[in-house]
Amino acid sequence: MNHKNLEWSDKFSTDILSIDRQHQELIYLSQNLLEVLSNNDTHIAEKQTAFKDLVDHALAHFEYEERIMRNIGYPGLEQHLREHEDLRNEVANIAEDVMNGNAMEDWKGLVSLMQVWVLRHIVASDTQIREFLQREDDDI
Ligand SMILES: [Fe+2]
Ligand SMILES: [Fe+2]
Numbered sequence: 001m002n003h004k005n006l007e008w009s010d011k012f013s014t015d016i017l018s019i020d021r022q023h024q025e026l027i028y029l030s031q032n033l034l035e036v037l038s039n040n041d042t043h044i045a046e047k048q049t050a051f052k053d054l055v056d057h058a059l060a061h062f063e064y065e066e067r068i069m070r071n072i073g074y075p076g077l078e079q080h081l082r083e084h085e086d087l088r089n090e091v092a093n094i095a096e097d098v099m100n101g102n103a104m105e106d107w108k109g110l111v112s113l114m115q116v117w118v119l120r121h122i123v124a125s126d127t128q129i130r131e132f133l134q135r136e137d138d139d140i
Helices: 017-038 044-071 077-100 104-139
Strands: none
Touching: 017 044, 017 104, 044 077, 044 104, 077 104
C-alpha cells in the first residue's frame, strides 16, 4: 500500500454519511501524521500532538459508531465491539511509546501499521453495516 497516495475510495463507504466523514477524517489525519513524522525539522512535541489528534479522533469515532450500531439494532454488534476493543488496545500500546518519546525511529512504522489495521477494519467490518442496512431495505 502506498501511504503517500492513500485516498478515500467508495469501497470504504458504509452509506452512513456521518461515519464515512469520520473515516475520511481518520485517513486525512493519519496521512498528515505520516507527513509530520517524515519531516526531520519538526519538533517532537508537534509530532506527539499530531499523533494525539489521530488517536482522539479514532477513539471518539469508535464510540460514535458503537452508538449508531446499537441504535439500528445491528446484529454483528458484539463481534464489532471486540474488534474495536482490540484496536483500542493496539493504539494504547503505541500511544504509550509515542507519548513517552520512546522508540521514535519506529513511530512511522507503527503509524503505518495502525493505518493498515484501521483500513482493514473499515473494509472488512464497517462496510458490513451497509450490507445490513441494504438487507433491511430489501425486507420492507
Ligand atoms: Fe469505523
Ligand atoms: Fe468499526
